[in-house]
Amino acid sequence: QEQLVQSGAEVKKPGASVTVSCKASGYSLSDYYIHWVRQAPGQGLEWMGRMNPDTGVTNYARKFRGRVTMTRDTSINTAYIDLSSLRSDDTATYYCARGGSTGWRFDFWGQGTLVTVSS
Amino acid sequence: QSALTQPPSASGSPGQSVTISCTGTSSDVGRYNYVSWYQQHPGKAPKLLIYEVIKRPSGVPDRFSGSKSGNTASLTVSGLQAEDEANYYCTSFAGNDNYVLFGGGTKVTVL
Numbered sequence: 001q002e003q004l005v006q007s008g009a010e011v012k013k014p015g016a017s018v019t020v021s022c023k024a025s026g027y028s029l030s031d032y033y034i035h036w037v038r039q040a041p042g043q044g045l046e047w048m049g050r051m052n053p054d055t056g057v058t059n060y061a062r063k064f065r066g067r068v069t070m071t072r073d074t075s076i077n078t079a080y081i082d083l084s085s086l087r088s089d090d091t092a093t094y095y096c097a098r099g100g101s102t103g104w105r106f107d108f109w110g111q112g113t114l115v116t117v118s119s
Numbered sequence: 120q121s122a123l124t125q126p127p128s129a130s131g132s133p134g135q136s137v138t139i140s141c142t143g144t145s146s147d148v149g150r151y152n153y154v155s156w157y158q159q160h161p162g163k164a165p166k167l168l169i170y171e172v173i174k175r176p177s178g179v180p181d182r183f184s185g186s187k188s189g190n191t192a193s194l195t196v197s198g199l200q201a202e203d204e205a206n207y208y209c210t211s212f213a214g215n216d217n218y219v220l221f222g223g224g225t226k227v228t229v230l
């Protein structure tokens with residue numbers, strides 16, 4: 001069964017960084033893009049960027065450039081997102097999602113990771 | 120403010136149909152056939168319903184259908200069922216700078 005399993009909830013202070021992992025199972029991470037999407041409490045969805053796990057090439061949403069880094073370790077079939085200089089409005093559930101074989105769609109999603117930024 | 124505009128809410132009785140609109144611009148919805156729709160139940164991850172405007176992934180009931188006219192895409196849910204009560208989000212590719220835009224979401228209530 002193909003699935004994405006994310007790391008657990010995090011609590012961070014303003015100004016800190018956070019890393020969330022996303023482990024693929026049932027397929028090879030290298031075969032499909034990984035996208036990251038976040039959702040603030042009670043709010044809508046926001047696309048952060050994507051990574052080609054085969055090449056490591058990334059595309060980031062304009063809003064997050066300079067603050068976000070997406071990486072991967074194909075030996076353990078895991079993708080990562082790192083967000084730095086955290087602010088209170090970064091409090092959100094962060095999702096990884098597998099891209100489709102064509103086009104810009106998210107075939108299935110991880111369970112989400114809640115990141116809380118609070119002093 | 121979301122980049123794509125959706126009505127905040129929609130409703131219908133069981134068995135009826137509901138249509139949700141998703142309005143963008145000629146730079147996103149109007150230019151590319153990369154509109155997708157997602158269903159999200161409270162506390163759950165989103166689920167892909169429609170991609171490339173009209174295509175349905177395997178396992179998604181044919182009660183869900185998509186369309187597009189100009190800068191507006193639409194999702195129609197026919198034969199409403201209680202389990203269709205959820206939030207629905209549209210997305211569109213918007214070129215190699217903005218990349219992906221989301222709508223603000225529409226809460227569908229089954230009366």
